[in-house]
Amino acid sequence: MPVPDRYEFFIDPARCIGCQSCLQACAECDTHKGQSMIQLDYVDRESSTQTVPVVCMHCDSPTCAEVCPADAIKRTEDGVVQTARKPRCIACNNCVLACPFGVPKMDTGASLMMKCDMCYDRTSVGLKPMCASVCPSQALMFGTREEIARLRPRSKAGTTLQLGNQTIHTKVNVMVPDTTASHIVDVTAAMYEPAIGHEMLDDIFSEHMDTGE
């Protein structure tokens, strides 16, 4: 049974308080007991408490599936990219290395790539994913587009992400302030500007600090 069309996943990094509830809830799932399929990224740990929960973005052109040499990663009709198929996965780690979000996890014991599949066992029967059901600040929210428009009038949802030269269209929405001009969320742009409180540029490849932009 597919995930109903009207329900969508919204990630609002600005609301994340770094409580790790989502990690704990995810690790409670019986299909991957003890191992969380979510990761909590610390954006600039030295000077900021900002965290970003990273779940699978379920791309239109999933990089993990594109690089899979064993044809093991498939997307179901509702656009959810599933865990690698056990009979096919050769545990080569290509997807783990290729995913720009770092979502696929290699279970070396089972020789199987496992990833966030939006709690397919729950969402396909109309329940919320574990992480979204426990998130106290609703940084991870699973609901309808009308709900999010009503609850977050000052944000807008984006599904187009720019990572360097790669443009990615995703099923999962990223909430950005509605004052953002571009509809493309430039994920790596932060690499090219000084982080808060940093004297140095995070971009290790640039030769000099270019603060003109």
Add this chain to the structure above:
Amino acid sequence: MATDGPHDVSPDGRPADLQPRWRRDFPIESAQDDYVSRRELVKFMVLTSGALVVGQLWLALKTVLSGRAPVLPAEAIATVNELAVGGAKTFQFPAGSSPRLLVRTGDTSFVAYDQQCTHLLCPVIPVSNEGRLHCPCHNGSFDLATGRPISGPPQRPLPRVILDVRGDTVFATAVETPAS
């Protein structure tokens, strides 16, 4: 910005008909992937089980038809005095058949079998003093009195020719092919 269902977008963004052939062979959509394999599985199972049914019917039909063997006219194949006790000769019954073997086991007792070993069709040799028929190819043995295999690779008894001794002439009247 809502995505209406998944659409197989390739990384270069070009339409599907401009994509290389392998993209169609290895689709990312599980629906396409499953559909092909399921259809092929069903096709395979239907054709295979159909072939099995047809084969079984054909075998059954063949058995039924071959069960109605025509009654053969009796044929004189030897005279009693032609063979010494323990002696043997080959004959054909009916004419044109594979060679049969006639063995004189006693004064008036004769046995006759198909000469082809039931293992791989080598001609069997009578060893009358030991009461058996020997196949030299793979060291198989048959009981001379009954035609049943007693050692070696053969599993089935030799087809037996029913004999009738009338006066001093030996007649073959029928061939008894054992079931199985």
